[in-house]
Amino acid sequence: MRDELLSAVGLSVQVALLATVLTALVGIPVAYVLARRRFWGHTALDLLVTLPLVLPPTVTGYYLIVLLGRRGVLGAPLYAWTGWSVAFTWVAAVIAATVMAMPLLVRTARAAIESVDADLERAAHTLGRSEWRTALEVTLPLARNGILAGLVLAFARALGEFGATLMLAGNIPGKTATMPLAIYTAVQTGESGAALALVAVLTALSCVVLLVSSRFGTRAA
Amino acid sequence: MTSSGRGRGAPVRRRALAGLAVLLLATSVCGVEATGAQELTLSVAISMKEAVEELGRGFAAGRPGVTLRYNFGASGQLQKQIEAGAPVDLFVSAAARQVDELEKLGLVVPASRRTFARNVLVAIKPADSRVDLAKPADLLDPRVTRVVIGDPRTVPVGQYAQESLRALGLWDRLQPRLVLAENVRQALDYVNRGEVDAGFVYTTDMATRAQGVREAFRPPEDTYQPVVYPVAVVTASRQPALARAFIELLLSREGQAVLARLGFQPPRPGAR
Numbered sequence: 480m481r482d483e484l485l486s487a488v489g490l491s492v493q494v495a496l497l498a499t500v501l502t503a504l505v506g507i508p509v510a511y512v513l514a515r516r517r518f519w520g521h522t523a524l525d526l527l528v529t530l531p532l533v534l535p536p537t538v539t540g541y542y543l544i545v546l547l548g549r550r551g552v553l554g555a556p557l558y559a560w561t562g563w564s565v566a567f568t569w570v571a572a573v574i575a576a577t578v579m580a581m582p583l584l585v586r587t588a589r590a591a592i593e594s595v596d597a598d599l600e601r602a603a604h605t606l607g608r609s610e611w612r613t614a615l616e617v618t619l620p621l622a623r624n625g626i627l628a629g630l631v632l633a634f635a636r637a638l639g640e641f642g643a644t645l646m647l648a649g650n651i652p653g654k655t656a657t658m659p660l661a662i663y664t665a666v667q668t669g670e671s672g673a674a675l676a677l678v679a680v681l682t683a684l685s686c687v688v689l690l691v692s693s694r695f696g697t698r699a700a
Numbered sequence: 701m702t703s704s705g706r707g708r709g710a711p712v713r714r715r716a717l718a719g720l721a722v723l724l725l726a727t728s729v730c731g732v733e734a735t736g737a738q739e740l741t742l743s744v745a746i747s748m749k750e751a752v753e754e755l756g757r758g759f760a761a762g763r764p765g766v767t768l769r770y771n772f773g774a775s776g777q778l779q780k781q782i783e784a785g786a787p788v789d790l791f792v793s794a795a796a797r798q799v800d801e802l803e804k805l806g807l808v809v810p811a812s813r814r815t816f817a818r819n820v821l822v823a824i825k826p827a828d829s830r831v832d833l834a835k836p837a838d839l840l841d842p843r844v845t846r847v848v849i850g851d852p853r854t855v856p857v858g859q860y861a862q863e864s865l866r867a868l869g870l871w872d873r874l875q876p877r878l879v880l881a882e883n884v885r886q887a888l889d890y891v892n893r894g895e896v897d898a899g900f901v902y903t904t905d906m907a908t909r910a911q912g913v914r915e916a917f918r919p920p921e922d923t924y925q926p927v928v929y930p931v932a933v934v935t936a937s938r939q940p941a942l943a944r945a946f947i948e949l950l951l952s953r954e955g956q957a958v959l960a961r962l963g964f965q966p967p968r969p970g971a972r
Contacts, residue, residue, distance in 0.1 A: 550894050566895050567846060567879050649879050650851075667882075668853045669780045 484673055486653045487661035488680055491638055494569065494657055498576035498637035502584050503630055505577075510588035510626075511614060532582035536642025543575060543647045571648035572655050576637035583636050584629040591625020592618060624695045631692035635685055737765040740942050741787060743778040744770060745794035745856065746883045747819065747902050748929060751962050752792065755955055759946060766942065774883040776854025782807055782934060789937035790946055792929060794819070794884075794902075795856035799930045809940070812933035816950040818965040819902040819927040821860050823916040826894040833898060833916035836868045844877065848887045848899035851880040857887065860924040861900035867923035888913065902927065904963040928971065929964075 506528070512518070513525055531539045547554040549564045558564045565571045595618050603613040619626070641659040648655035650664060658681050665674035744752045749772050756768045771778065771788065779798040782788055783805065791808060793799050796815075802808045825833050831843045839847060850858030858880070865871040881887035884901050891899040892912035906913055931950060933943040949955045956966055 544893075544895075548893065548895055562845075564895075650882070651878070651880055664851070664853075667777050667780060669783065 483652045483656070483661065484676060487656055487658045487677060490569065490572075490653075490656070491658040491681075494572045494576055495634050495637040497573045498580055498640075499630060499634045501573065501577045502580045502633045502637070506581055506584040506629075506633070507588055507619070507626060509581075510585045510629075511592055511618070513585070514589045514592035515614075515618070528585045529582045531579050531643075532586075536579060536640070537646060539578060540575065540643035540646025543571075543578065543643060547571070547574070547647065566647055567649045567651060567655060569648070569655055572640075572644050572657060575643040575647045576640045579640045579643055580633035580636040584626075584633040587629030587632060588622065588626045591622035591629070594625070595621045628692050628695035631688055631695065635688040635692070638684060638688070639681070737767060738763075738939060738942060739767045739769060740789050740939050740946065741769040741771060742790045742792065742946070743782065743786070743788045743934075744772050744792040745775045745778070745929065746772040746885050747794055747857070747905055748792055748817075749885075750908065751817075751959050751964065754958055754962075755949055756946075758954075759949055763942075774850065774855040776856070777883070780854075785936075787936070788934050789939050789943045790931065791934055792931045793856070794927065794929055795859060795925075796928055796930055797859070798856070799932055802934075803932070807935050808932035809935055810932075812940075812944060812947060813930055814932075814947055814951060815928050815930045815967045815971040816947075816955070817929040817959050818967060819904055819929070820918065820921070820965070821857065821864060821900060821924060821927060822903045822906055822918050823898055823900055824888075824891050824906050824913045825898045825916045826891055827912050827914050828894065829897065829914070831897060835917050836865070836870055836919060838916075839870060839874055839877075839898060844897040846879050846896040846898075847874055847877045848879045848881050848890045848896045850884055850887055850900070851882065855881065855883055855887075856927070857884040857901060857905075860927055861919075864900075864919040864924040868919065907963050926968075928967065 509524065509528055513521065544551065544566070546552050547565045549555065549558045549566065554564050554566070565574065599617055599621070600613050603617045604610075608616065639659055640657070641663070644655070644657060645660060650656050650660045652661070652664075656664065658677050662674050662677045662681070665671070665677065742752065742756070753770065756770070760766050760768050771781070771786075775793040775795055775798045778791060779793070779802060782791060782802060791799065791802065799808060799813060803810050803813070823833065823836070823839070825831065831841055832838065833841070833844070838844075849861040850856070852858040852862040862871065865874060879890065879896055881890060881899075884905055887899045888901045888905045888909055890896045891901075892909045898916060903918075906915060931947050933940050933947070937943050950959075960966070
């Protein structure tokens, strides 16, 4: 039991950190183009990354199964090719957490980027900077606090993800049972001591995350 | 333009609000009526779903004013719910252990307890599987990367599977391939969807997904405890007489006929 508790905490942190990195790699560019570009499919992209925020996590989880399951749209060719599939692995937990955390980062970062004075970007342009370098050297540094606040929120969301993870990754102790899932199992099996310990750890971690994110929030304002 | 629009809109909106109020009132009246009638809540091992639902339809049809509420799940989960004070009248379990534990806590009525059916453990594979799984040791085939069993802590079919695999000396070697399901129907669904290569369910569950799954093999019956279904009235029930009547139905010739048709075996004579 003790081992399962420790592995749940370790796994959760690992999954949440990786999911945050993935969220940053995908989410920051997406937030930038949503804030600064108008293109065909703008609304569709916005909807796609925001939907997991409003859909029940089980619905998102179901889409992930349809996409990545052994007989899924992408999962079937992957399985045929490599004999490996995502479902029931810790990678599935990372993917589920990434998808669920994405809207929090994209929305926060997009608002921060939109609030950057466009005159400063134009000035950089007239001084001969390409859009790419303007984004990297002017826009993103000025939006830094908003983006960091979004990343912290994304981390918190990834740490707490339950529904989509349960559907795609299952609930395998030591492999995919993150803290929220381990809490669920502990309650189901009547191990209230274990549940309480995990609840305390998760609450403490979430408090830290919120304090850090409000720091960035006030500095951004 | 806007004012005339508003003028036309207001009565419509008022009518809609009135309609909503009537609807709310109607539903709340229905709610009061329902609580006035007799309601029997049954926590049922999910492998018994179809059998209990079918018998329940006849049970309620013959008793006007009686409504049955079902709470399906893994027997271990249902047990913990009753321990936590869930308002349940009758508990149907897929193993003796869960009822034994409730009996020790005084949460079910010992005198009401009956065993009314038996079942058989079976290993299944997806219908399109190309792996030849004819005996337990075939699960060690490297192509079998994932095997689903119910979580042995709460799911009886997982307990039985664990017991059997231990007796067969396969448990430790299969450990890295195991995926744990929350109840037997989730295990069945994982196999049916082809998400795993094999899984353990009851023969009766396999029959509900004849399209998607195939029998692989049946573990020797002397490697696991007999799969029995005990039923008992929950001590806190406010409808004990009605709950006992349902137990009678399960044991009756009619009840046993439905169970036999769905593939369950009758209890051993003299079984408690």
